Amino acid sequence: MRQSKLFTKTRKEAPSDEVSKNAQLLIRAGFINKEMAGVYSMLPLGLKTHEKIKQIIREEMNAIGGQEILMSSLQPKEIWENTGRWDDELVDVWFKAELKAGGEVGFGWSHEEPIGEMMKNHIRSFKDLPVYVYQFQNKLRNELRAKSGIMRGREFGMKDSYSFCDGEEQHNKIYEDTIKAYERIFERFGIADRTFMTFAPGGAFTEFSHEFQTICDAGEDYIYLNKEKNIAINEEVMSEETLQKLGVKKEELKRVKTAEVGNIFNFGLQKAKDIGLFYKNEAGEKTPVWMGSYGIGTTRMMGVLAEVMSDNKGLVWPEEVSPFKIHLILLDGKDTTDARDEAERLYEDLLSRGADVLYDDREVSAGQKFADADLIGISNRFVISDKTLSAGQIEYYSRQKGTTKMITEQELIERYV
């Protein structure tokens, strides 16, 4: 894409009503637009970044047998009444609306009940199991207080998946597969070294659930962590009993602030019993489905990456998440058009090869181009100027490493297209 056509504008100063680093940077760089407290729109750069986050998750979910679906945002009241969770006393984040035709609907803050209800139409026999589905959906939650930019909003993107299994053994396989998939996902996001699977509150059925917590000042959680032993415990379940069960001493653990980026949850049989989702097992007996749910907050993920991978000049995206893989920057003096001709030729050539490239063809000062490039944070930057032209090479700059080197066009194409 030509940067001269990109409608979004960067700004030197963040709006005064944003304190969180993630929202300040993402707004300054033109990735998102604030609509109201806790509600943000995705602009071209933000949308592309969010889509890349989703694509990584999609690939890893597909790799473990996940099937992508998309549930509706509007949800019938009745299925939530069946489990008692229509009640505002029990669930305090409901958005609800009246139907003009009569009756009420809810806006999806979770899809556990609707998906269980939907699966009644598709799961009859143990032969139908396991089923593992996921979706990318905007969740709507009537939070009393939105905060931390895009990390805790009233409308936010989430990958949620649900497993339906014939018994515990089958469930455990999916559970373990999901842990491994999540580890690959966070590896690809470039935050594996600061993200830890954490013991967290379980539920009616299990003692613990597992969360993936990323060390981040803007987070809302505290975990007790031992990096060497790879053990992390959410403060909410921190107790002598827990320590004993996990075989660690409190002195070995360090309390750190984190953001929850993922969770995996074992419902056991209880959820299916509540919903009324049964199947016939091999012996022909009516049996509740063993369920699990697994989430990754995709917009929160974008916020966390903005928080932990930025510097004082702006965003610093890891290559796989970067809105574009290549940022081609033209620096042209007024007296010479050679650099522009060369940049145009290279840009068109890259496009024809299917490269993912943002081309700064604007007629603005070099300083502004560099400042914008730093702010936007595309991982690989290439400069074409009279200087590089006379050297017969292209200047490469790594936003993450901060290093510069000269490379040939051939190298650019082989490595970055």
Place this chain on the structure above:
RNA sequence: CGGGGCGUAGCAUAGUGGUAGUGUUCUCGGUUUGGGACCGAGCGGUCCGGGUUCGAUUCCCGGCGCCCCGACCA
């Protein structure tokens, strides 16, 4: 939902019971071109409602919005 703070131009930020200023963005002209370059000109503003007052952007009341702390967080 409890507590605190803040609403002045697209953005940021001064100031004042009596003509609202600066930076930036934007428009135009010129000079520039490897780190938000320079000079000149121009466009553009007091959240909404009520009250006090000769006069309110300023003071008072209410509303709405936004931010922070706490509570909450399937």
